[in-house]
Amino acid sequence: MNLPAHIIEAKIDLTEHIPLHVYLVKGEHYAVWIDSGVKDMFPLFVETMQKADVAPENLRFILHTHSHHDHIGCNGQLKAHTGCLIAAHPHYANWHSDFEEHYHEFSRPFPHLIPDTPELRAEVLDILDEPAPLDLQIDEGTVFNLGGGVTLEAYSFPGHLLAELGWFEASSRTLILGDAITGLDWELFHSHLTVQGYRDSIDKIARLLDELNVEQVLFAHFPPMTPDETRELVKKAHQYIDDVESTLIRYCASQDTVTLAGAWETLCNRMERLQEFRSLNMVYAHIQDLIERGILREVDTETYQIR
Numbered sequence: 001m002n003l004p005a006h007i008i009e010a011k012i013d014l015t016e017h018i019p020l021h022v023y024l025v026k027g028e029h030y031a032v033w034i035d036s037g038v039k040d041m042f043p044l045f046v047e048t049m050q051k052a053d054v055a056p057e058n059l060r061f062i063l064h065t066h067s068h069h070d071h072i073g074c075n076g077q078l079k080a081h082t083g084c085l086i087a088a089h090p091h092y093a094n095w096h097s098d099f100e101e102h103y104h105e106f107s108r109p110f111p112h113l114i115p116d117t118p119e120l121r122a123e124v125l126d127i128l129d130e131p132a133p134l135d136l137q138i139d140e141g142t143v144f145n146l147g148g149g150v151t152l153e154a155y156s157f158p159g160h161l162l163a164e165l166g167w168f169e170a171s172s173r174t175l176i177l178g179d180a181i182t183g184l185d186w187e188l189f190h191s192h193l194t195v196q197g198y199r200d201s202i203d204k205i206a207r208l209l210d211e212l213n214v215e216q217v218l219f220a221h222f223p224p225m226t227p228d229e230t231r232e233l234v235k236k237a238h239q240y241i242d243d244v245e246s247t248l249i250r251y252c253a254s255q256d257t258v259t260l261a262g263a264w265e266t267l268c269n270r271m272e273r274l275q276e277f278r279s280l281n282m283v284y285a286h287i288q289d290l291i292e293r294g295i296l297r298e299v300d301t302e303t304y305q306i307r
C-alpha cells in the first residue's frame with residue numbers, strides 16, 4: 001500500500017516477528033512524529049526527516065499514542081535535536097519523566113511475582129534514551145493543524161493501556177494507531193489492562209472506519225492496512241480476547257480456588273505464550289473484569305473462586 005506523500009514511515013524490527021513502524025506527518029507549517037520508537041532509531045529519524053525535507057526546527061511535536069517504552073524511546077534525543085514539544089495523555093505522565101517509576105509501574109505492579117532483576121531492568125530501560133517530561137497534556141478531541149489542510153485529531157482508545165490515543169489525519173483519511181489493536185499471535189501476550197475498554201476500543205475503531213470514511217490504517221506493530229483488512233483484524237482481536245477469557249474461566253471452573261499466580265501460569269501454558277510480566281497484568285485485568293461481572297469473587301488475597 002502506498003502511503004500519502006506527507007506521511008513517511010520509519011521502520012525497524014524489534015524482534016524477528018515484531019516490527020515497529022513510526023510515522024512522520026508533514027504539513028505546510030510544521031511536522032510531527034507520532035511516537036518516537038526506541039532510542040536506537042534516532043539516526044533513522046534524522047535521516048527520514050532530511051529525506052522528507054523537514055528541518056529540525058520544523059519538527060514541532062511528538063504526538064504520542066501511548067507511553068510504553070517502545071513508543072517514547074527517542075524523546076530525549078529528538079527534543080535536544082529539534083526543540084520539539086512532547087504531547088501525550090496525562091495518565092502516564094510520570095512514565096516520561098521518571099524511568100524508575102516507568103519500570104516498576106509497567107513491569108512490577110505485583111513485585112512479589114516479578115523479581116527486580118538486571119535482565120528485566122535492561123529489557124524495559126535499555127531502549128529509552130533520556131527522560132523528557134510532557135510539555136502538553138492531550139486527550140480525545142485535541143486537533144493539531146500542521147498546515148496545507150493536514151490535520152491530526154486525537155481519538156481515545158483505552159485498553160492496551162488505560163490511556164491510549166489514535167490520530168486521524170483528515171486530508172488523507174488516514175487513521176494512525178499505536179497499540180490499540182494489540183499483537184495477537186506473538187510469542188508473548190502483548191497485554192491489555194482493561195478488558196471492557198479493549199473490547200469497546202476495537203469496536204470504536206471499526207465504527208470510525210465508516211464514520212470517518214477512513215482510507216488506510218497505520219499501526220505501530222502491523223503493516224498498513226485497508227479498512228477491510230482492519231475489520232478482519234478487529235474480528236481476530238475479539239476472538240483473541242474471548243479465547244483468553246474462556247481459557248481463564250475454564251481453569252477457574254475446574255478448581256476449588258485459583259490464585260493470580262496460578263491463573264497466570266495456566267493461561268500462558270494453555271495458550272502457549274511466554275510467561276512474563278505483561279501477561280500477569282493482563283490476567284489481573286481479566287480477573288477484575290470477571291469479578292465486576294459477577295463470575296468470580298475474591299475469597300482471599302489474590303485468591304478467587306467461581307460463583
Ligand SMILES: [Zn+2]
Nearest residue numbers: 066068160179
Ligand atoms: Zn504498547
